[in-house]
Amino acid sequence: xxxxxxxxxxxxxxxxxxxxxxxxxxxxxxxxxxxxxxxxxxxxxxxxxxxxxxxxxxxxxxxxxxxxxxxxxxxxxxxxxxxxxxxxxxxxxxxxxxxxxxxxxxxxxxxxxxxxxxxxxxxxxxxxxxxxxxxxxxxxxxxxxxxxxxxxxxxxxxxxxxxxxxxxxxxxxxxxxxxxxxxxxxxxxxxxxxxxxxxxxxxxxxxxxxxxxxxxxxxxxxxxxxxxxxxxx
Amino acid sequence: xxxxxxxxxxxxxxxxxxxxxxxxxxxxxxxxxxxxxxxxxxxxxxxxxxxxxxxxxxxxxxxxxxxxxxxxxxxxxxxxxxxxxxxxxxxxxxxxxxxxxxxxxxxxxxxxxxxxxxxxxxxxxxxxxxxxxxxxxxxxxxxxxxxxxxxxxxxxxxxxxxxxxxxxxxxxxxxxxxxxxxxxxxxxxxxxxxxxxxxxxxxxxxxxxxxxxxxxxxxxxxxxxxxxxxxxxxxxxxxxxxxxx
Numbered sequence: 180x181x182x183x184x185x186x187x188x189x190x191x192x193x194x195x196x197x198x199x200x201x202x203x204x205x206x207x208x209x210x211x212x213x214x215x216x217x218x219x220x221x222x223x224x225x226x227x228x229x230x231x232x233x234x235x236x237x238x239x240x241x242x243x244x245x246x247x248x249x250x251x252x253x254x255x256x257x258x259x260x261x262x263x264x265x266x267x268x269x270x271x272x273x274x275x276x277x278x279x280x281x282x283x284x285x286x287x288x289x290x291x292x293x294x295x296x297x298x299x300x301x302x303x304x305x306x307x308x309x310x311x312x313x314x315x316x317x318x319x320x321x322x323x324x325x326x327x328x329x330x331x332x333x334x335x336x337x338x339x340x341x342x343x344x345x346x347x348x349x350x351x352x353x354x355x356x357x358x359x360x361x362x363x364x365x366x367x368x369x370x371x372x373x374x375x376x377x378x379x380x381x382x383x384x385x386x387x388x389x390x391x392x393x394x395x396x397x398x399x400x401x402x403x404x405x406x407x408x409x410x411x412x
Numbered sequence: 413x414x415x416x417x418x419x420x421x422x423x424x425x426x427x428x429x430x431x432x433x434x435x436x437x438x439x440x441x442x443x444x445x446x447x448x449x450x451x452x453x454x455x456x457x458x459x460x461x462x463x464x465x466x467x468x469x470x471x472x473x474x475x476x477x478x479x480x481x482x483x484x485x486x487x488x489x490x491x492x493x494x495x496x497x498x499x500x501x502x503x504x505x506x507x508x509x510x511x512x513x514x515x516x517x518x519x520x521x522x523x524x525x526x527x528x529x530x531x532x533x534x535x536x537x538x539x540x541x542x543x544x545x546x547x548x549x550x551x552x553x554x555x556x557x558x559x560x561x562x563x564x565x566x567x568x569x570x571x572x573x574x575x576x577x578x579x580x581x582x583x584x585x586x587x588x589x590x591x592x593x594x595x596x597x598x599x600x601x602x603x604x605x606x607x608x609x610x611x612x613x614x615x616x617x618x619x620x621x622x623x624x625x626x627x628x629x630x631x632x633x634x635x636x637x638x639x640x641x642x643x644x645x646x647x648x649x650x651x652x653x654x655x656x657x
Contacts, residue, residue: 279492283436304470308439310492312462312470327467 191360193322193351194224194235196292197334198315199343202300202371203292206347207235208322208355209363220363229254230375232270232293233368237320238307243287246277267293271303271311279309288319294370322354322361329353344369344378352385438490438541440464442475443614444576445486445545446604448588449554449569450597453625454547456486457601459608460634461616468616476622478629480505483519483548484622485526488573489561490541497540500529519548519555523565531563543573549626572604575612580604594623606637 195206207224210217224236226247232254236243250273254265257273271291278285291303304317316334318326329350338346344367351365365380383394395401440462447456462470475494476486479501487494504525508517523546533539539561547556557567570584583604592600598621608615617639622631650656 275495279496282492306440306464306469308490308492310440310462310490310495312473312491314470314472324467 191322191358192224192237192320193326193354193358193361194237194288194290194319195323195326195347195350196235196290196302196304196314196317197338197343197347198292198300198302199338199340201340202294202369203302204340204343204347205233205235205290205292205368205370206344206351207320207366208351208361209366210361211240212360217362222363223366225366225368227251228270228291229258229265229293231264231295231370232267232291233370233375234270234274235290235292235319236287237289238287239285242285243289246274246285246287246289249277250274264295266295266297267291267301267303268295268298271305271313274303274305275309275311278305282307282309290317290319292370294372296372300371318350320361322351322358325354325357326350340369340371348380348385352380353388356388356391438493440470440491441541441614442473442488442491442494443612444572444574444580444608445475445488445543446572446576446580446584446601446608447486447545447547447556447570448584448592448597448600449547449556449590450592450594451590452594453549453554453623454484454556455594455597455601456484456545456547456622456624457605457619458486458488459605459616459619461614461618462491463614466613468614471616471618472634474620474631476620476631478631479522479546479548480508480517481628482516482550482624483522483546484624484629484631485522486545486547486573486622487542489543493540493542497526497529497542497544501525518550519546519557520550522546522548523555523557523559523567527559527563527565530559530561530565534561534563545571545573547624549624552626575608575615576604579607579611583607602637606639609637609639 191210191212193208197204205225209222211219211222226234226236228234228251234247253273254270258265274289274291288307289305294300302314302317304312304314333346347367348365355361367378369376442462445458447454456476458475460471460473461468462473473491476484477498479485505517526544526546530540541561543561544559556571558571559565570588572580587600601621605619609617617636618634620632620634
C-alpha cells in the first residue's frame with residue numbers, strides 16, 4: 180500500500196451549511212489527508228471571513244486556504260470602506276470571483292454562511308467551476324455523496340437552532356462513517372444576530388451507526404465483565 | 413512557483429502574468445432548453461436542474477432569465493459561465509439605459525452580441541461552455557435564435573439544445589404551426605419536456621415555462637409534470653424471457 184507522502188494535501192471532507200429560523204449552522208469533519216495518510220486529524224475547516232461570515236472549505240487544502248485568505252483581506256478593506264459589517268452575499272460573490280476567474284487552477288468547493296441585518300441567515304454554495312447557488316442548506320466535499328438521500332428526507336424549513344445543529348452533527352457523523360476521506364471530530368459554528376458560537380463534538384459524543392461498536396479501553400475489560408460476578412446494583 | 417500579484421480593476425482579479433486560460437470541461441451543467449415561436453410571441457421551457465457529473469446536485473436553478481424589456485435568455489451547459497454571461501448582459505443593458513434616449517436593446521441586438529462573445533471566446537480556445545437560446549418580441553416582431561459554445565448562430569421558428577435536439581426537434585418539426593395559441597404552445601412544449609423527462613438522465617421533474625410577448629417577459633412558477641407508467645407491457649416485461657430487459 181503506497182502512502183505517497185508527496186501527494187498534495189487534500190481535505191476529502193464533509194462540509195454542511197444549514198439555515199434555520201434566525202441564522203445558520205455550519206458543520207464539518209476534521210480530516211486532512213495526503214494520499215492515504217491522515218496529515219491532520221483535527222483540522223478546522225470552518226474558517227472565519229468576517230465577524231458574521233464564515234466559510235466551510237473542501238477539496239485542496241492549499242487552494243481553499245489561499246482563496247479564503249484573499250477574501251478575508253478584501254472583506255476587511257470592504258468593511259472599512261462601507262462602515263458596517265459586510266453582507267453574506269458580498270462575501271459569497273468575492274469567493275465566486277476568485278473561484279470563477281481561476282477555475283482552471285483551483286480545486287476547491289466552498290460553502291459560505293453567515294448572518295447580516297438585511298437578509299438574516301444565508302447559505303451560498305460555490306462548487307467547482309465558480310457557480311454560486313443560494314440554498315436553504317448546502318452539502319459539499321467527498322462525504323456529501325452519502326448525504327443527499329439523508330437530507331432529502333430529514334431537511335425541513337424553519338427548524339430551531341437546536342434542531343439545526345443536531346441535524347448537522349448527525350449528518351457529518353453519518354458521512355464520516357462511510358467516507359474514508361472524512362473523519363476525526365465534528366465541528367460546528369452557529370451564526371445569528373447575537374454572534375458566533377463554536378462547538379466541538381469528538382467521536383465519543385456521537386451516536387453509533389450500523390456495525391459500529393461501543394468503544395472500550397481494552398478487550399480485558401470485556402472479558403472481565405463477562406465472567407460470573409455478582410452484579411452490583 | 414511564481415508569486416502572482418492581484419490587480420483589482422473593479423470587476424475581476426487578474427494575475428500579473430496572464431495565464432493562458434482555457435475551459436477544459438464543465439462542472440455544474442444544465443440540460444435542454446426548448447423554445448418555439450407562437451401567435452403572440454415566444455415560449456421557452458427548461459427544467460431547474462444543475463447536474464454535477466451524474467449527480468442531480470441542484471434542483472432550483474433558474475436557467476431562463478429576462479434580458480432588458482424585450483428578451484429572454486435560456487442556457488444549457490456550465491452554469492458558472494451562464495452566470496458570467498448574465499453579468500456581461502447586465503453591463504450591456506445598463507449602458508444602453510444610460511444613453512436615456514428612449515431606445516432599448518431588442519432580441520436581435522442581444523443575439524448578435526452573444527454570438528460575437530461566444531465566437532471570439534471559441535477563437536481563443538477558451539469557450540463559454542453553453543448553448544444559449546435567445547427569444548424576444550420587439551415592435552410586434554417575434555425573434556428566436558440560438559448560439560452554441562463554438563459560435564454557431566442561427567434563427568428559427570423552433571429551437572432546442574442538448575438532448576432536446578434529438579428528442580424535441582422531431583416533435584416540433586411535425587407539430588409546430590405559426591398560429592399556435594398560448595395553450596397549444598404550452599401543451600406542445602410540455603409534450604417535449606415529458607419525453608425529455610423519460611429519456612434524458614440529467615432531466616429533473618421541476619420545470620418552468622417562460623412567455624415573451626410585446627407586453628414583456630414572464631417566467632412561470634416551478635411545477636412538475638405527471639408521467640405515465642401504466643402500459644401493460646411495462647408490468648411484466650420479462651415474463652416470456654427471463655433475464656432480458
